Amino acid sequence: MNILITGASRGIGAATYQLLKSRGHTVVGHSSRGSDELVAGDLMDPAAPRKIWEAALDRLDGRIEVLINNAGIFEGVAEGACDDEWHASWDRTLRVNLESAADFCRLAVNHYRERAHGGRIVNVASRAAWRGDSPQHWHYAASKGAIVAMTKTIARAYAAEGIYAFAVSPGFTVSDMAADYLQSRGGAGIVADIPLGRVASADEVAETIRWLATEAPPSATGTNVDVNGASYVR
Numbered sequence: 001m002n003i004l005i006t007g008a009s010r011g012i013g014a015a016t017y018q019l020l021k022s023r024g025h026t027v028v029g030h031s032s033r034g035s036d037e038l039v040a041g042d043l044m045d046p047a048a049p050r051k052i053w054e055a056a057l058d059r060l061d062g063r064i065e066v067l068i069n070n071a072g073i074f075e076g077v078a079e080g081a082c083d084d085e086w087h088a089s090w091d092r093t094l095r096v097n098l099e100s101a102a103d104f105c106r107l108a109v110n111h112y113r114e115r116a117h118g119g120r121i122v123n124v125a126s127r128a129a130w131r132g133d134s135p136q137h138w139h140y141a142a143s144k145g146a147i148v149a150m151t152k153t154i155a156r157a158y159a160a161e162g163i164y165a166f167a168v169s170p171g172f173t174v175s176d177m178a179a180d181y182l183q184s185r186g187g188a189g190i191v192a193d194i195p196l197g198r199v200a201s202a203d204e205v206a207e208t209i210r211w212l213a214t215e216a217p218p219s220a221t222g223t224n225v226d227v228n229g230a231s232y233v234r
Contacts, residue, residue, distance in 0.1 A: 007071030076136030118162025155222030171228025196229030
């Protein structure tokens with residue numbers, strides 16, 4: 001399958017990128033700075049998603065069958081911050097985590113419909129979408145909650161056309177993004193809140209994404225899969 005994945009340079013994205021390639025899929029990855037393999041694009045730029053999409057199309061002979069929206073940022077801002085700092089942090093988080101993902105989803109849906117071959121979208125959300133996050137991360141939780149709602153909307157709107165949408169909601173995962181937070185918040189206390197007794201590995205989340213992107217049955221469209229060690233059970 002021809003697959004585009006954003007945020008493929010580290011953590012969950014890198015693990016997913018490598019896993020999909022090892023299974024024989026043709027994968028184009030993206031990162032903010034790019035590399036010899038990865039398409040570059042700063043998702044703070046509203047024009048970036050279309051440029052990344054078009055670059056991926058060029059590499060994939062004009063056909064993308066799966067979009068995986070993985071790119072995201074996790075930065076804190078205190079409720080007592082000045083207005084400018086508060087608004088800037090919200091703007092960055094919503095632009096990267098939600099608006100760019102929406103841009104990619106729109107490009108994917110239009111591509112799938114124009115070519116009448118259907119396709120899949122996998123959006124990486126978060127446990128925070130369901131149970132909230134710390135007092136410094138209102139905006140992160142809000143962005144991921146919106147990702148889940150957007151995924152459900154796409155699933156309901158386009159299933160009859162063979163366009164399927166899924167979400168994955170990891171809890172804490174062994175990744176660069178979570179490492180500093182785990183250390184600052186006291187990793188032992190966080191792990192104590194996870195019945196499994198450990199945080200998830202990037203490989204576990206990657207395998208979940210791979211299954212949704214390539215094997216999940218069409219009737220599962222609209223599904224969210226939790227990967228959080230039973231730390232939040234709905």
